[in-house]
Amino acid sequence: MSLAPIPDFAGSLKAHLRRTAWGEFPDVIIHAEEPVVKKHPAYGAAKAGDSAAAEILVLESSPIGALDRMSEALWGRGPHLLAVHALETEGMNAIPQVLAKILSKLLDLPVANGIIQINRVTHTGASGYHRLASPALFGGEVTEKEYFLVDDFVGQGGTLANLKGFVESQGATAIGATALTGKAYSAKLKLEEETLKTLRAKHGTELEQWWIDAFGYGFERLTESEARYLIRADDADAISERIAAASTKRD
Amino acid sequence: MLTPYQRELLLQAQKEIDEWLDQSPRLNALLSRMQRARGAENGDAVKDQE
Numbered sequence: 001m002s003l004a005p006i007p008d009f010a011g012s013l014k015a016h017l018r019r020t021a022w023g024e025f026p027d028v029i030i031h032a033e034e035p036v037v038k039k040h041p042a043y044g045a046a047k048a049g050d051s052a053a054a055e056i057l058v059l060e061s062s063p064i065g066a067l068d069r070m071s072e073a074l075w076g077r078g079p080h081l082l083a084v085h086a087l088e089t090e091g092m093n094a095i096p097q098v099l100a101k102i103l104s105k106l107l108d109l110p111v112a113n114g115i116i117q118i119n120r121v122t123h124t125g126a127s128g129y130h131r132l133a134s135p136a137l138f139g140g141e142v143t144e145k146e147y148f149l150v151d152d153f154v155g156q157g158g159t160l161a162n163l164k165g166f167v168e169s170q171g172a173t174a175i176g177a178t179a180l181t182g183k184a185y186s187a188k189l190k191l192e193e194e195t196l197k198t199l200r201a202k203h204g205t206e207l208e209q210w211w212i213d214a215f216g217y218g219f220e221r222l223t224e225s226e227a228r229y230l231i232r233a234d235d236a237d238a239i240s241e242r243i244a245a246a247s248t249k250r251d
Numbered sequence: 252m253l254t255p256y257q258r259e260l261l262l263q264a265q266k267e268i269d270e271w272l273d274q275s276p277r278l279n280a281l282l283s284r285m286q287r288a289r290g291a292e293n294g295d296a297v298k299d300q301e
Contacts, residue, residue, distance in 0.1 A: 010292060012252075051268050085265055087257060093263055101272045105282055111269060116261040117252050139258070 001206055001210035004240040006174035007133070007247035013214070016118065016137040018165035019221035022190040024183075025164070027075060028154050029178040030187055031066040037152075039107070046098070047152075049091035049126075054098035059182060062099070064179070067106055069083040073176050080110050082167070082174075084159055085228035086136065087116035088124070095224045099121045099180050103150065112147060115140035123155070128229045131156055133246035135215075138166040145176050157189040157223035165221075195227045196220055209235035214243065 035232065037043060040061055045053035061161050081104050083096035105118050106109045118139040136159040147167050149160050154177075164174040177189070199219055200208065233239045253261070272278055 049264075051271055055272065055275060059277065059281060077272075085261055087253060092261065094264075094268065097265055099274065101269055102278060106280060106285070107271070113265045113269065114262065116258060116265070118258060137252075140262075180287045181265060 001204070002237055003206065004237075004244035006080075006210065007244050009133070009164065010214045010216075013135065013137075014216040014240050016139070017216055018169040019136055019161055019164060019215075019217040020165045021221065025190045026176050027190060028157070028174070028185040029066055029069050029158065030154065030182045030224050031072060031178065031180050034134040034181050036061045041083050042217050044090070046070065046095050047088070047090050047093055049094050051098055054094040055102070055114040056098050057095065058137065062102075062111070062180060067103075070107060070178060072104065074109075074148070077146065077175065078109055079148040079175050080112035080144040081150050082115060082147040082163065084113070084117060084149070084151040084163060087120050087170070089120075089122045090198065093152060095180060096150050098176075099152065100150040103178070104191040109148070111232040112144055115142065115163075117159075123234045125245070128156060128226075129242040131158060132226065132229075135159075135202070136162050137165055142167050142170040142172050144171055146229050147172055149177035151172055151177070151179045152181070154179040154186045154189075156225040156229065157186060158226060161189060161221070161223050161226075165217075186225055191222055191227055195224055195231070196222075200225045200229050202231055203233070203236040203239065207239060211234075212238055220231070 005066060039055065040057050042057040044054040048059045081100040083100035085097050086093055100111050104108065117136050119137045121136055123135045149163050151160055154160060160177045167174055196219060212218055230239055
């Protein structure tokens with residue numbers, strides 16, 4: 001085995017990147033199928049920061065059925081809705097914040113302000129390794145005890161996992177998450193025990209130590225989709241090389 | 252990483268979206284329709300009980 005050197009980003013990432021144990025974290029509630037959202041005429045403008053377009057997009061693509069699933073998931077609890085509020089390549093993505101606000105009105109829940117993504121990443125259309133090498137980092141004031149996380153899209157789930165880690169490392173709890181869209185198989189963030197075993201059996205402890213040195217957390221805090229993605233790699237060397245290569249192209 | 256100015260813009264935008272949607276005719280119309288629908292459902296439930 002010949003792993004790549006730990007990427008240069010490790011120091012700065014570890015200062016901000018937090019992942020916490022999955023516990024009983026429930027599946028992400030996905031409101032609409034991807035084509036409904038991404039082919040909607042308002043999608044581009046909403047992604048670029050147009051709040052009015054985001055409002056139309058959310059109201060026209062979010063079926064009421066997802067609200068029932070959210071009500072069931074909340075079990076009468078009243079968490080603050082916390083959106084992934086980020087500056088992206090296209091501009092300030094307005095969709096998560098607008099979705100959070102609309103859900104707050106429909107479900108009578110408060111919205112949390114004051115926490116934002118503090119780096120700029122380009123995840124849309126990016127490879128899995130690029131996503132892993134450029135994680136979303138968060139900053140701001142964690143003032144509430146319970147949060148329900150809100151994003152426009154769930155792919156590998158790393159962004160939601162990092163937001164969960166950010167609030168939980170400061171004493172709060174993330175009790176669930178919702179996304180306007182995403183693939184059905186992406187809904188499961190919590191890593192299955194069997195997937196973790198398979199990942200460790202295939203790629204070994206040396207890669208996991210490399211991962212801890214690079215990202216500051218062990219494999220048990222990967223999302224289910226991230227772990228499955230890594231399992232598909234030929235060997236540990238390939239993973240470390242691809243992460244290192246993607247890190248040189250970070251945003 | 253974002254500059255302090257970019258972070259401030261993002262934080263400001265959060266508040267503005269919040270305030271703007273509070274005044275949104277489209278969203279408020281939807282909420283009114285939902286409230287009326289709930290009211291009608293409750294009314295039907297009362298009639299059914301009677």
